[in-house]
Amino acid sequence: MDNFIFQALNGLSSAMFLWLVAAGLTVAFGVCGILNIAHGSLYMMGAYFAFTSFQILGLNFWLSIVFALIGVGIIGFLMERFFLRRIYAQPIEFQLILTFAFILVFDNLTKMIWGTMLIIPTMPSLFQGTIPIVGRPFPIYNLFIIGAGIGVAVGLWLIMERTWWGKKLRAAASEREMANAIGINIPALFTAAFVFAALLAAIGGALSTPIRVCDSGVGGAVIIPAFVVTVIGGLGSLKGAFVGALIIGVISSLCTLYIPFIELFILYLIMAVVLIIRPQGLFGGER
């Protein structure tokens, strides 16, 4: 039982990284209708920016997150304003090609700037140490990640349900033309929504640097489980992305403990089972 609880907590903290990536993916898809495969690359850029400002510039942990947010926010703005905006009206294949091109661009850009070095995790002194849980040392930082992930979920819920901006996003997500006709500046709203999605990726990337190795291939690697999460949850549903991330994170983590050989394909197994039972995803079509 102790093993189970401990491993489930571990799973919860990796679920939060999945959630942070999947949340931005969901916002970009749900509002702008953009399936952004390069979303993982924004996460990666967040990690590189945070790493650079923390390790190389010697900023403190919080400032390095702010630095990552600003950097990725600017990248997101440029991506939307000069590229994605031109293909909203095109078939989805165009989005896939364009955003895939961005993965390659970001891969090579990071190689040009940072070389092929790995980002080796360094724990800020603030979070060093462990807390005993079921008699075993559990890293403080992992607890912080769980808190941060839940905090982002609550914050997103408040923004979507309680603010005018959230209501505009929900209106534009389902009835873009009508939202325009009651006075919402759709092009400006889409830019803001895409930047917002990029910021969510940046938080995930920045928070990953103390515990996860990062290199120029990470962008392509994190997007696959994040896609699985959004498909399980139902494309475009934030609630679905959160629940999907918890399911994938916790179940994969428990599998490593009990049935290790299944670990490599458990992700796809869960997706297959969910799609057979509910093809639209757990919260798909309910919005």
Add this chain to the structure above:
Amino acid sequence: MVLEVINIVTLYGQSLILDGVSLEVGKGEVVALLGRNGAGKTTTMRSIMGLTPARSGSIKLLGIEIISKLPFQIAALGIGYAPDDRRIFPDLTTEENLLLAGHLSKRTNGDWSVKKIYNLFPTLKDLRYRKGGFLSGGEQKMLATGRALMTNPALVLIDEPSEGLAPLVVAALSKAIREIRDTGVTVFLADQNVRFCRKTADRGYIIEKGTIRYQDEMKNILENEEIVKKYLAV
């Protein structure tokens, strides 16, 4: 004039839908655009709102040229729009649908409030916390009209207000539109129900094949059997 449309031409892809439409709506009028299905009524509305922009011609709102403006700019200048297919925000409640439109209104010369909309359409008050996606067709139609008014427009465009509604609801809507006019909002509506237009509108234009064929006082249009038979009878 609140609205002056001069010789607009609108295409969907390669096909010509409006072939030189001209019409005028004066302050405090309820004007109807009549015509059969496919005559160009909805496209006229969409062109005025900037949703299907006209290729040429002129559209003036209170003397300001709006033909090249975007829908959200046109809304800000004072046109409210209730589309034929309603387009209620399904994920927002009835009240949020209204409040969002009110929040976005940059105009101060109207003073529409949720309370006034509920006075106009009492049914909506009981449904205020229901999500827009769960309203019936008739309820959505009232909400679409209410939402258009919440932007405090000088002119409200109502496309097919009577379509698919029960006779009792149609009568209530007709009364509501007269009341809207009495508050100082000019109304331009498109409908193929001649009796509804006769009860609701002051003047009417008849559109066929993308061109205005006839215009007159509403009461004269209904009495002119030749016109009704030629352009409106199904």
